[in-house]
Amino acid sequence: MSAVINSLFYVFLFLSLYVQVFLLVTFIENRKKIVIRKGQIKLSHYPTVTVMVPCWNEEKTVARTVESLLAMNYPKDKLTLFVIDDGSTDSTWEVIQQFNKYENVRTFTKENGGKHTALNLGLKETNSEFVACLDADSFADPESLIRIMSYFEANPDVMAVSPSVIVESPQSLIQKAQKAEYDMSVYIKKMLGFLGAIHVTPGPLTVFKKKVFDDLGPYRKAHNTEDMEIAYRMQKNGYKIEQCNDAYIYTNTPKTVKKLFKQRVRWIYGFINNTIDYRRLLFKKKYGHFSFFTVPAGIVSIVSATYLFIRMINQFTVSAQSKILALQTTGIYLPESAYNFDLYFFNTGVLLFVTVILFVLLITSIIIGKWMSEDRRLSPLNILYFIVIYSVVAPFWLMKAIYNTIFAQKPSWR
Amino acid sequence: MENNKFDWRKYVLVFIITGMLFATASYLSNYFGNKKVKELRDIQNTIALDILSSETQYALLSELSCKNVNYSALSGELAELGNKLEWGEENLGQTKEVDFLRKYYALLQIKDYLLMKKITARCGEQYAFVLYFYTTAENCSECERTGLVLSKLREKYPELRVYSFDYSTELSAVEAMLRIYKIEDTKLPALVLDDEVLTGFRPFEELETKIQKSFNLETKEVVAEEDKQKAGE
Numbered sequence: 001m002s003a004v005i006n007s008l009f010y011v012f013l014f015l016s017l018y019v020q021v022f023l024l025v026t027f028i029e030n031r032k033k034i035v036i037r038k039g040q041i042k043l044s045h046y047p048t049v050t051v052m053v054p055c056w057n058e059e060k061t062v063a064r065t066v067e068s069l070l071a072m073n074y075p076k077d078k079l080t081l082f083v084i085d086d087g088s089t090d091s092t093w094e095v096i097q098q099f100n101k102y103e104n105v106r107t108f109t110k111e112n113g114g115k116h117t118a119l120n121l122g123l124k125e126t127n128s129e130f131v132a133c134l135d136a137d138s139f140a141d142p143e144s145l146i147r148i149m150s151y152f153e154a155n156p157d158v159m160a161v162s163p164s165v166i167v168e169s170p171q172s173l174i175q176k177a178q179k180a181e182y183d184m185s186v187y188i189k190k191m192l193g194f195l196g197a198i199h200v201t202p203g204p205l206t207v208f209k210k211k212v213f214d215d216l217g218p219y220r221k222a223h224n225t226e227d228m229e230i231a232y233r234m235q236k237n238g239y240k241i242e243q244c245n246d247a248y249i250y251t252n253t254p255k256t257v258k259k260l261f262k263q264r265v266r267w268i269y270g271f272i273n274n275t276i277d278y279r280r281l282l283f284k285k286k287y288g289h290f291s292f293f294t295v296p297a298g299i300v301s302i303v304s305a306t307y308l309f310i311r312m313i314n315q316f317t318v319s320a321q322s323k324i325l326a327l328q329t330t331g332i333y334l335p336e337s338a339y340n341f342d343l344y345f346f347n348t349g350v351l352l353f354v355t356v357i358l359f360v361l362l363i364t365s366i367i368i369g370k371w372m373s374e375d376r377r378l379s380p381l382n383i384l385y386f387i388v389i390y391s392v393v394a395p396f397w398l399m400k401a402i403y404n405t406i407f408a409q410k411p412s413w414r
Numbered sequence: 415m416e417n418n419k420f421d422w423r424k425y426v427l428v429f430i431i432t433g434m435l436f437a438t439a440s441y442l443s444n445y446f447g448n449k450k451v452k453e454l455r456d457i458q459n460t461i462a463l464d465i466l467s468s469e470t471q472y473a474l475l476s477e478l479s480c481k482n483v484n485y486s487a488l489s490g491e492l493a494e495l496g497n498k499l500e501w502g503e504e505n506l507g508q509t510k511e512v513d514f515l516r517k518y519y520a521l522l523q524i525k526d527y528l529l530m531k532k533i534t535a536r537c538g539e540q541y542a543f544v545l546y547f548y549t550t551a552e553n554c555s556e557c558e559r560t561g562l563v564l565s566k567l568r569e570k571y572p573e574l575r576v577y578s579f580d581y582s583t584e585l586s587a588v589e590a591m592l593r594i595y596k597i598e599d600t601k602l603p604a605l606v607l608d609d610e611v612l613t614g615f616r617p618f619e620e621l622e623t624k625i626q627k628s629f630n631l632e633t634k635e636v637v638a639e640e641d642k643q644k645a646g647e
Binding site: 013014017018021022025285288289292322325326328329330342344345347348349350352353354357 | 420424425427428429431432435436438439440442443446447450453498501505555558559562563566618
């Protein structure tokens with residue numbers, strides 16, 4: 001039994017390494033196609049776009065979000081803004097009234113029903129060729145929309161384009177750690193874009209052809225991850241999703257571990273359950289890299305992180321037990337050997353070197369992501385916070401999401 | 415759409431690259447593992463040389479004064495080698511090389527024990543000896559505790575020489591010792607102190623008292639022998 005568990009350990013290490021190498025090979029293949037534009041660009045044709053801002057109790061940030069959209073470099077007569085109050089209990093509705101003076105802004109209020117219902121209300125009301133959503137905690141760069149729209153102009157097959165999401169002025173350690181993580185996501189998302197295998201079209205300003213919703217139907221509740229479900233549905237129907245790395249959206253991220261934990265449990269829970277809902281998409285040639293790489297890689301990362309964590313806890317328990325035994329036997333005392341550290345006792349097993357390779361690849365991907373989002377400042381401290389905080393906390397939100405999944409399914413077994 | 419085309423070759427290529435990275439990792443791990451084994455072998459060779467040299471010296475000078483017997487293989491060195499071997503077994507895997515080194519180590523301990531006994535008896539050095547038998551075949555927390563107590567005792571009494579033997583060592587010399595002291599694998603850990611066999615875990619204080627007694631005993635024996643010699647003259 002222990003031999004099986006041990007070889008599983010190497011299988012997980014191998015698969016984790018495989019995922020990183022796959023992304024890096026994709027980067028090397030496509031590196032020349034990555035463009036980072038500076039300054040303003042022009043389109044030959046400006047289609048109509050509606051940007052929906054669903055908000056629920058976001059009195060503090062929503063005004064800035066809408067202002068960032070009003071300042072967008074895009075013809076005013078082609079851009080409509082829907083600010084949709086989803087039954088806020090604070091003063092969000094009063095705050096958004098100030099924007100009614102703009103011709104291209106419409107405000108809505110409705111009973112609280114969840115983000116997807118707010119978006120579906122907007123979808124019903126719009127006649128634009130393109131629709132987008134911008135979460136009320138995010139702010140768009142003025143050039144972001146036009147750069148995204150250029151992708152649709154370049155390739156008529158493209159059905160949705162998501163931007164680079166960047167952490168807005170990180171303050172706390174938790175936010176700084178997320179900064180490094182989001183930089184890495186820019187890289188991963190771009191690579192998945194090249195593979196045609198993006199699995200989430202995030203709330204911060206992903207632009208869709210309206211046709212997507214006309215063909216495939218409106219947003220669904222989808223375990224509170226409607227932006228993931230729509231991407232799965234698009235992949236199922238062969239609708240192409242691209243990633244525009246030089247369109248920047250700045251987003252507010254959770255300040256505390258507790259809030260981050262809650263957010264991630266929701267994300268991972270959404271991933272697990274959408275994957276279960278769309279399990280028929282797995283390992284089918286028809287669905288391409290989405291089916292063979294993106295979703296399996298997500299599963300591998302959840303399973304192996306959980307496994308490695310349990311293994312670590314187990315080893316820690318064993319060593320703690322022997323420490324306690326020593327304490328009971330000889331009392332508090334440091335053996336002489338504890339003073340002179342001998343390099344001989346430094347464990348140079350396979351795990352050490354694989355871990356080093358994994359970290360090198362991880363740091364490389366953060367650096368490439370920073371380069372793609374045009375942020376040249378290297379912040380090794382953020383990377384350190386990311387590695388330390390995530391390796392301690394992430395296993396817990398993974399396990400909680402798994403636990404919730406199993407627990408929530410219980411009733412249906414009866 | 416060109417990127418969207420599904421291509422098996424990429425998966426195979428990435429598999430090969432990942433495999434190569436893994437192979438590099440295991441090559442490096444092996445390389446350092448071998449270095450550690452070499453380090454063990456070097457320590458062992460030094461100790462073996464020391465013992466052999468002391469034996470020879472002892473044989474040469476047995477007729478002469480004890481002052482000339484210079485014994486340099488310290489108990490600490492043997493203990494360090496023991497620790498490293500134990501760690502190596504756990505972390506380097508049960509390679510043939512490590513297994514061989516372990517047997518050799520057991521043999522060196524026996525030789526050291528016999529030589530030290532002789533020197534002590536003849537030259538009046540104050541040493542006490544403990545033979546310690548344990549098992550690694552099963553989870554033996556009493557053995558672990560006994561090991562800890564013995565290390566602590568050895569630090570307190572540098573003249574205490576502890577020789578530890580894994581019950582399952584497949585070496586005729588070790589098997590002979592097991593027979594001599596009638597050590598059974600059901601009664602481990604077992605300690606031999608002045609021909610007395612103690613089984614099971616013994617607390618620090620109990621062993622300390624016995625060891626102190628043993629020091630006195632050795633001294634008395636030597637004194638008695640010297641007296642006899644004087645009487646003979």
